[in-house]
Amino acid sequence: MLYxxxxxxxxxxxxxxxxxETNLTPEFFISRHGDEMVTVTNTNxxxxxxxxxxxxxxxxxxxxxxxxPEKLKDWxxxxxxxxxxxxxxxIFEDTLVGPVLTSKxxxxxxxxxxxxxxxPPDTGPKAYIAHAGAGGTTTRLHCDVTDAxxxxxxxxxxxxxTEDGALWxxxxxxxxxxxxxxxxxxxxxxxxxxxxxxxxxxxxxxxxTRLRDHKVHVWTFxxxxxxxxxxxxxVGHQVTNLSSCVKIAVDFLSPVNILFSYxxxxxxxxxxxxxxxxxxxxxxxxxxxxxxxxxxxxxxxxSRARLDPASDPWVSQYSAAPRYxxxxxxxxxxxxxxxxxxxxxxxxxxxxxxxAMLGESSLxxxxxxxxRGNTDAQDPKSSxxxxxxxxxxxxAIVPSKRSDRAETRTDLRxxxxxxxxxxxxxxxxxxxxxxxxxxxxxxKRRESLFKPQELLNHLEQAHREYVTYRHPSRNMTKPGxxxxxxxxxxxxxxxxxxxxxxxxxxxxxxxxxPA
Numbered sequence: 286m287l288y289x290x291x292x293x294x295x296x297x298x299x300x301x302x303x304x305x306e307t308n309l310t311p312e313f314f315i316s317r318h319g320d321e322m323v324t325v326t327n328t329n330x331x332x333x334x335x336x337x338x339x340x341x342x343x344x345x346x347x348x349x350x351x352x353x354p355e356k357l358k359d360w361x362x363x364x365x366x367x368x369x370x371x372x373x374x375x376i377f378e379d380t381l382v383g384p385v386l387t388s389k390x391x392x393x394x395x396x397x398x399x400x401x402x403x404x405p406p407d408t409g410p411k412a413y414i415a416h417a418g419a420g421g422t423t424t425r426l427h428c429d430v431t432d433a434x435x436x437x438x439x440x441x442x443x444x445x446x447t448e449d450g451a452l453w454x455x456x457x458x459x460x461x462x463x464x465x466x467x468x469x470x471x472x473x474x475x476x477x478x479x480x481x482x483x484x485x486x487x488x489x490x491x492x493x494t495r496l497r498d499h500k501v502h503v504w505t506f507x508x509x510x511x512x513x514x515x516x517x518x519x520v521g522h523q524v525t526n527l528s529s530c531v532k533i534a535v536d537f538l539s540p541v542n543i544l545f546s547y548x549x550x551x552x553x554x555x556x557x558x559x560x561x562x563x564x565x566x567x568x569x570x571x572x573x574x575x576x577x578x579x580x581x582x583x584x585x586x587x588s589r590a591r592l593d594p595a596s597d598p599w600v601s602q603y604s605a606a607p608r609y610x611x612x613x614x615x616x617x618x619x620x621x622x623x624x625x626x627x628x629x630x631x632x633x634x635x636x637x638x639x640x641a642m643l644g645e646s647s648l649x650x651x652x653x654x655x656x657r658g659n660t661d662a663q664d665p666k667s668s669x670x671x672x673x674x675x676x677x678x679x680x681a682i683v684p685s686k687r688s689d690r691a692e693t694r695t696d697l698r699x700x701x702x703x704x705x706x707x708x709x710x711x712x713x714x715x716x717x718x719x720x721x722x723x724x725x726x727x728x729k730r731r732e733s734l735f736k737p738q739e740l741l742n743h744l745e746q747a748h749r750e751y752v753t754y755r756h757p758s759r760n761m762t763k764p765g766x767x768x769x770x771x772x773x774x775x776x777x778x779x780x781x782x783x784x785x786x787x788x789x790x791x792x793x794x795x796x797x798x799p800a
Contacts, residue, residue, distance in 0.1 A: 478560030
């Protein structure tokens with residue numbers, strides 16, 4: 286479903302994302318990163334200032350109408366999110382919807398095929414912590430080159446805020462040219478170059494109404510805490526925080542939207558030429574990603590390769606998407622422009638029926654593919670007519686679960702560790718130990734020497750007899766006894782630890798046995 290929505294340029298909102306009660310809260314940021322210096326931007330004037338994160342988060346936790354609305358965007362600005370904030374990166378990865386597409390390590394994310402050791406594309410994740418957008422937007426109207434997912438984790442509403450969350454305004458990508466032409470006339474003098482790519486204007490409610498009057502499809506909805514918003518490549522959008530919000534977003538490149546990514550990239554290039562911007566650089570590296578994705582999908586030795594420190598650095602850390610993956614690989618979106626439907630959801634704009642091109646089925650409908658050779662491409666209820674779906678699975682292209690490959694350093698290290706464990710286990714079975722019961726009423730076989738297995742059996746038998754003596758009616762069945770016995774025998778590091786275990790677990794802190 287998500288892949289289909291991205292293919293047709295349809296935004297998707299997924300609710301119910303929960304990072305945990307104490308994660309990604311203002312207190313979380315203050316306690317872990319409060320001493321970091323950050324640069325925040327005034328969302329009304331565009332002015333920047335530098336301060337400690339804890340100072341900025343204090344204004345976040347105590348919002349006031351007197352505080353100038355500011356935002357901390359694209360944080361961290363220069364370092365990789367995973368390296369700078371591994372704790373937040375792990376939380377974000379765990380909450381991702383559709384990780385096969387959205388994760389930096391997802392099989393359908395073209396970024397995955399970039400070689401290890403190469404210059405990575407700047408796709409995030411990035412944190413966005415912003416006040417309510419009083420008097421303007423938090424993020425002005427713009428268009429992303431890639432697909433993206435933006436998740437709101439927390440919000441802080443003040444007594445002056447009328448609503449909780451963030452208001453999104455999104456323009457259908459098939460109508461972006463018309464919208465740009467209209468906004469160029471309506472907003473003349475407010476931007477340089479392209480009206481949308483300049484990221485200098487924002488559309489008001491009146492503008493939205495006028496755009497719809499000119500047959501431009503516009504979505505408006507409110508994102509709440511726990512909502513993930515998926516923005517297909519090429520969809521124009523702006524965001525106005527209705528309250529202070531904590532969000533994390535990441536860009537990803539899905540195969541189905543490569544042409545849109547290329548088109549937007551060319552538009553941005555033309556915009557920079559017209560506006561005199563000569564300092565821009567290619568941080569996405571679309572051509573390189575496509576090339577390596579193609580190479581890895583066509584070359585068997587690369588398609589199943591994994592990173593090994595001793596290997597060629599131009600082998601990616603993760604394999605490309607398997608050819609038998611159960612997803613449609615091509616769609617026909619030509620007939621979608623005229624389709625309209627009504628999508629009723631809490632917080633969604635009432636004009637959604639005029640704006641949202643969601644096909645003939647709602648976003649809650651999930652299409653399932655039984656296999657590659659039996660699709661529902663001809664299903665009249667399908668919201669996206671598939672022109673071609675991948676071929677049937679061929680045994681020749683399905684990788685063997687036990688494929689022959691050269692042993693890596695990791696494999697050799699695991700084998701050595703296994704041999705060491707087996708050697709210790711063999712040695713432990715030859716040790717002799719005495720019974721640890723040395724209190725009054727000591728064991729009558731205290732002077733005897735036992736092998737670990739024999740001593741364990743002896744103590745368990747003694748314990749059962751003692752408990753039976755004290756509690757004749759007690760059921761002596763002990764589930765998992767065999768498992769516990771095997772565990773202690775295979776992990777007996779030394780005699781003292783072994784004896785301590787017997788005293789604590791087997792004897793269960795009982796008094797001495799009767800003589």
